[in-house]
Every structure is written in structure tokens, then in C-alpha cells.
Amino acid sequence: MLMVRKSIPKAWQFSLGIASILLLVGGYTVFSHGRAVRQKEVAAQQLDNVRNLLSEVLATPADELDPASLAKRQSKIHDYEAQITRFEQESQTAIDRTVPTWSSLYHDGLLRVLSPQGLKKDEYWLAEDAWATFIRLISGLGVGVALSLIIGILMGAYASIESFFLPPLSFLAKIPPTAMMAIFFILVGTSYQMYVTMIAFGVLPTLAQSIYQSAKKDVPENLIFKAYTLGASSLELIWNVIYKQILPRLIDAVRLQIGPAMVMLVAAEWMVSSAGFGYRLRLFYQRTDMTVIFVYVLILGVAGLVADYLLTLLRRKLCPWFGD
Template identity: 50%
Template sequence: MIRGPITNRSRILLGIASFFVLLVGYAFMSHRAHVENPRNKTIPNATQLQEGWYNIWAGENGIDLWADVKASAARLSLGVGSGVLAAFVIGLAMGCFPLVEAVLMPPISFFAKIPPTAMLAVYFVFFGVTGMQIFIALIAFGIFPTLAQAIAQAAQKDVDDHTLYKSYTLGATDFEVVWEVVIPQILPRIIENARLQIGPAMVFLVAAEFALADQGFGYTLRMQSRLQNMNIVYTYLALLGITGLTLDWLLIQLRRRTCPWFGD
């Protein structure tokens, strides 16, 4: 049955099973690679992965995990925060006022179709190749167009016209209608769309660090991949995945607490 419900227990067990299948598949490929070449480093086995964890925690091979965490976290938080704030203001204005939409939607739609990483040369010109600005710009401009369009659409589709008319009938101003009526109704959509931008934001972060940084997850991935220390590369990728899942879970909890009426 389409959209047939399943229990939470079944959902959790199926999620665990999917990860287990991935681990078994990886273990099988690693075993085959090491049977052919016991010194294989491209698909590290459990012992090599354990060694990678040790090297990271011990700070060997030029790795400074906590410095990477602080650098990447600062860039990601500032970039996502700037992008979400700009998208919220512009998207809300476009969704509420047709004149603003007519002026801003065409250029935003145009830039939404250009991959942000393809515009690195442009960012170099305006923000330089060093400093925090280039990372913030790449992340913020990377998530801004799509998020602004989603917020504008939510303001247009999720708020009933009759609700707006009733608000004006009761004497509300434009600001009061936006603040008291529109924002509360589209807030869960804003949080959901911001949550969906975490993955792209991390892609832009790692891409920028891979090319420009001297600290951060992207920088360490670049240096360790050059040395073929794939046990460290895979460990860093796992940490990135855990970080993304944690941020995803936190935003889901935020939506549930602020908008309990929205449901799951």
C-alpha cells in the first residue's frame, strides 16, 4: 500500500539493517582487496581503520583534529547562518509582495542554476583567496537561491488568502500580518528547507577547504588522500557523516518543539 504506515520499531530496525548491509559489503570488498594485496591501503581493513583512529586522536601524521573541527565549524556556522538569514528575508519579501518577487525572482532563479563551485573564480575576485570571507561567501551564496525560492513558495502556497483577508479586516498592518500570520505558518517549512541545505552546505565547505584552506576537514582530506592514507580519509568522512546526521536531528527537534502542530 502506498504510504502505508510502519511502526517506529520497524523503522529503527530497518535503518540499522541498512547500515549493517553497507558494513558487510565494505568488509567483503576490503577482504578481497587484501587477499590480492596484503599491503593494500585503498580499502583499509578493520586493523588499518583502527590505526587511522589512533593516528587522528594522537595527532600523528600532521593531523590536528580539534583545529580542523574548530575551523570547519566556524566556517559552516557563519556560512549557513548568513545564507539562511538572507534567504529568510528575501524569500519572505518575495512571497508576500508580488512587486519584490517580480524584481528579484528572475536573477535569483538564474543564479540558482549555476553551480557555486563553478563561480570560485568570481568569489576570488570579490572576496580574495585567504581569510574567512571566501568560505562564508561560497556556502551562503550556495544555499541562498534555492532556499529563498522555497521560502517564497511556502509564503505563497501555505498561507490561505482568507486568513490574510481576515487579518486586514481586523485592522492589522502589513508588518503585523507578516509577523503574526505568515511567519508562524511557514516556520516549519523554513526549518525543513534549511535542514535540507545542510548537505549542500557541507559540500561547498569541503570543496572550498580542499582548494584553499590550511586547516579544516577539506584540507586534511586533501593532504591525506595525497599520501594515500585512506584509513584517515574514511575516518574523516565518517565524522562528516555523523556531523551531518547530528545537525539534521537537531533541526528536526527544533521543528517539533517550535511547531508541534506540523507533525512529522
């Protein structure tokens, strides 16, 4: 058996990482391409069938028929011709969009969300959706983080506040926020404020608890006594000692809460919104059109990675003492 925790060369680490991505991309290519080829074959088959049917119909002479049969014949011809046009097109390019090929993802997905759409050609889906979602996320997280920071630090600093807030926080933290959605929809409506309230309340219990834990554990008692001997007031103690000490943990906690916040946000947008990622995903889900959905999913994934990286950078910049 391979030894546990045996280190491997850097080149290997790198290549394995690349390999996994290639595998993912390659697997999808093979799968989607295979489906497309099969669809074209099926379409070609059907094209043949319909062509045969059409030639059969055309083979029967028209002048011997009564008017009713003649009309029927005409409509059949019309019908077959329409089908032939469709199958001709399908045998050239697959139009099934449940597992779109890369080129379909690009043409029907990416280009569509980037270029103007709608009757008046004035809807830019990606820009509109990203902006709507981003503003909701940022305001919700902002309010949530600010409230958690105040509650968490005060809980870590004062035993009375700790005793007061701990029971409700522990309880609220155990409720899945998506289960609370109905309550938010009814109490706050489905406006912008609802998203902010929902995200803020969704991240608050967990975030406040982790800030409180950090304010308690990462600031040893001795350090607090020491700060008092250095002439600190209690306000200075909270701002210049406790806050400074927990800042890196705070940034990490926020980083970890972006995921849950996005879950709530996309779910709520899916249900009640008329803009935003969740809204657009629902729209295209109803049409079983995955082109835009895959593009959006990819964008969400990349945005998550970028946010993660930016917050890590921020932590390194603000807290050089913390290390990695």
C-alpha cells in the same frame, strides 16, 4: 508479483534496516581483509625471493673480488637486508592504505586524528578541522538563511519586491555554485569571509525561492485579510502571521540546504584551504592514504545525520502544530 505498498510488520522493517547496515559493514570487512591477506602473501613471496637472492650473494666468496665488485656486493647485501626488513614487516601487517582494514582504520585513522600530531605534538587534526569547517558552515548558513528569509518573505508579501527579485533569483538558482568558485576566490580572496560569502550566495537563491513560495502558497489570501480585520499592521502581518506560518517550512528548507552547503565548502577547502575537512582530505588523498579519509567521511556522514535530527527536533519544538 509482490503487491505494491503492501505493509510489513515492524519487526521486519527493523531487521531489514539492520541487515543493510550489517551487509555494508560485512562487505567492507571481507573486501579489506581479503586485500590485506593477499598483500601479506605477496609480501611473504617477495620475502622468500629476496632471501634467496641474498643467500646467493652471500654464497659467492668475498675474498676473490676486486674492490669495485666488493663494493657492489656490499651495497646489494645492504639493499636486500633493507628489503627483507620491509617485507618481514609487510607480511606481518599490511601497510597498503588504499582499503584499510578496520584495525588500520582505528589505529592509523581514528587514533591519529584524535591524538596530537606533528613535530611538536601540538596538532589535533580532527578538532582543528572540525572547528574550521563548522565555523565556516554556520556563519555561511546563518548569513544565507537571514538574507533569504528577508528576501523570501518580502517577496511573498509585496508584489513589487516579488517582480524585482524573481528574475535574478531564478537565474542564479540554476548556476552550480561550484562553478562560481573561481569568481569568489578572485573577488573575495581565500579568507574566512570567502567561505561565508560563498555559502551564503550558494544557498540564497534556492532558499529564498522556497521561502517565497511558502510565504505565497502556505498563507492563503483570506488569512491575510482576516489578520487585517483583527487589527494587524503590515509589520505584524509579516512577523506574526507569515513568518509564524512558514517557520516549519523554513526549518525544513534549511535542513535540505546543509548538504549543498557542505558540498561547496569541502570543495573550496580542498582547493585553497590550510585547515578543515576538505584540506585534510586532499592531503591524505595525495598520499593515497585512506585511513584518515575514511574516518573523516564517516564523521561527516554522522554529523549530517545529527544535524538533520536536531533540526527536526527544533521544528517539532517550535511548531507543534505542524505535525510530522
